[in-house]
Amino acid sequence: MNTLLQDLRFALRQLRKSPGFTVVAVLTLALGIGANTAIFSIVDAVVLRSFPYPDANQLVVMFDVPLKRPDTLSGISYRDFRECREQNNVLSEMAGNTFHDLLL
DSSP states (O other): OHHHHHHHHHHHHHHHHOHHHHHHHHHHHHHHHHHHHHHHHHHIIIIISOOSSTTGGGOOOOOBOOSSOTTOOBOOOHHHHHHHHHHOSSOSOOOOOOOOOOOO
């Protein structure tokens, strides 16, 4: 334990002697810890945790597949969504969303 305290005192003296290196070292550690925390937070939220819905394994995503281009997917129109919702007798609930491209 005594040698650990001596090593820490020596390290602090060396860091005080070279403030440029100290600043670079502290900033590098801070950036590394921050990036690591951010990446693991994203992985935890996206991969490890399940959706905040009961029976999340029963969620369904609907797409429109054009007959002339079956390799492409696109969203369905609101009119088609409304029609699907009215004729639905399989799903317990239906919801939709939309995305907009914002150009400056």
